[in-house]
Amino acid sequence: MSTRSPILAARGLRKTFGGFTAVDVESFEVPRGEVTALIGPNGAGKTTLFDLVSGFVSGDTGTIEFDGRAVQALPAHKRARLGLVRTFQLTRLFNDLDAVDNLLVGTLPAGRIGLAASTLRPFRSRRDLVADRERALAELERVGLTPVAHIPVGKLSGGQRKLVEFARALMAEPTALLLDEPFAGVNPSIREDMMRYVNAFVADGGTVLLVEHDLPRVMQIAQRVVVLDRGAVISTGTPAEVTADQRVIDAYIGK
Ligand code: ADP
Numbered sequence: 001m002s003t004r005s006p007i008l009a010a011r012g013l014r015k016t017f018g019g020f021t022a023v024d025v026e027s028f029e030v031p032r033g034e035v036t037a038l039i040g041p042n043g044a045g046k047t048t049l050f051d052l053v054s055g056f057v058s059g060d061t062g063t064i065e066f067d068g069r070a071v072q073a074l075p076a077h078k079r080a081r082l083g084l085v086r087t088f089q090l091t092r093l094f095n096d097l098d099a100v101d102n103l104l105v106g107t108l109p110a111g112r113i114g115l116a117a118s119t120l121r122p123f124r125s126r127r128d129l130v131a132d133r134e135r136a137l138a139e140l141e142r143v144g145l146t147p148v149a150h151i152p153v154g155k156l157s158g159g160q161r162k163l164v165e166f167a168r169a170l171m172a173e174p175t176a177l178l179l180d181e182p183f184a185g186v187n188p189s190i191r192e193d194m195m196r197y198v199n200a201f202v203a204d205g206g207t208v209l210l211v212e213h214d215l216p217r218v219m220q221i222a223q224r225v226v227v228l229d230r231g232a233v234i235s236t237g238t239p240a241e242v243t244a245d246q247r248v249i250d251a252y253i254g255k
Contacts, residue, residue, distance in 0.1 A: 005068070007032040007176055007207045008053065008084070013062030015048050022048040023059075024231045030176070035198065035208045037218040039242075040228035041252050046211045047089075047180070049228065053209070054086040054178050055079045067175065083175035089184065089211075091165045095154030099145055099164045102153055103136035103171050104129075139167040143197055159190030166197060177201060179210040183217045195221055215253070219243070227252065 008030035015023040023045040030036045038046050051057040053064060055076035064072040066084050076086075093102050140149045143163045148156060153164055162182060169177055182198065183191050198208055198221060212218050218225065219239040227235040227242055229251040235242045242248050 004032055006030055007067055008209070009065045010053065011063050013049070013052055013064065014060045015045075015052055015057065016060055021231050023052060025049065025062075025228075025233055028053075028226065028233060030207060030209050031224060032207050033202060033205060034223040035202055035210065035221050036224045036226060037222035037239075038209065038211045038226050038228060039213070039215070039218060039252065040234075043230075044228040045231040046228055048231075050086070050178060050180060050209075050211055054084065056086075080172055080174075083173070084178070085169045085172045085174035085176070086178035087162075087165045087169050087180055087182065089180040091161045093153045093161060093164060093168075096152050098150045099140055099153055099156075099167070100133065100136045100149050102164055103139060103168045104132055136167075136171060139170050140164075142170070143167045144193060157187070157190070159186035159194075162186055162194065163190065163197075166194065170201070174206065176207040176209065179208060179212075181212055182210055183212055183214045191217070 006029040010025060010028040013023060013025045013028065014021065028049070038049065040046055048057065052059050055071070055074060055078070059072065062072065063070060066079065066082060069082065071079050071082065071084070094105060097105065137146070137149065140146055143166060145160065145163055145167065148160060153161055156164065166179070166182065179198070182194055186194060195217065198210075202208055210222070222239055225237065225239050225242045226233055227245075227248050234251060235245045235248045237245070243253060
């Protein structure tokens with residue numbers, strides 16, 4: 001067992017919709033500097049747990065600690081500012097804008113719009129903008145998108161759009177990235193690229209939590225797997241451990 005504290009730790013996390021319990025997790029941890037995959041059958045609560053951790057929905061009960069700080073009361077953009085940044089299964093991009101502008105729009109922290117826009121002197125914000133633009137171009141280059149950086153993203157393939165979303169998440173300088181189905185609907189070549197970029201982020205000291213249905217890819221990329229079923233964690237371990245766990249076979253793999 002690692003002696004380092006987990007970067008993310010949730011305790012007693014519950015979320016109900018009406019009378020239905022979507023998530024009821026006693027303990028959920030994400031170790032630092034690794035890829036953790038969250039898997040489980042449809043309706044198991046993966047998206048809800050992801051939403052709870054990233055702050056897009058708030059839990060009925062429970063605590064969430066990120067990097068030693070209680071974050072359960074913070075909205076998503078404040079968690080993002082602390083370094084906890086997510087992507088979406090269906091990319092949330094502005095189709096008419098090119099990739100560069102999507103990266104620039106996506107990273108404007110909500111708190112900065114308004115206050116900073118009204119208080120910063122024009123020449124200063126202009127210099128910031130140039131720096132941001134250079135960073136956006138650098139992030140797009142990092143994920144191999146330089147050739148399509150100036151095309152409206154609505155014209156890009158599903159895989160390219162996932163890469164734009166990934167690059168946009170990197171713009172926020174995350175320490176932990178939550179990736180919602182990064183390999184779904186992505187052609188094999190871009191899928192391999194995405195795996196490399198995820199591994200590179202982790203090699204640089206980052207942490208990744210991903211939700212993914214593509215089990216072969218999960219087994220390849222994750223050091224640790226958490227299996228959810230009916231809102232609860234039924235197994236946690238290495239890919240080999242969880243795939244040999246009879247509860248996981250019964251609930252998920254065997255189906
Ligand atoms: P998964 O991502 O593993 O497929 P979800 O987290 O999307 O599972 O859903 C878990 C359960 O919670 C499902 O039964 C789903 O119908 C229910 N659920 C999720 N979001 C809502 C919501 N906003 N309102 C009502 N029920 C919901």
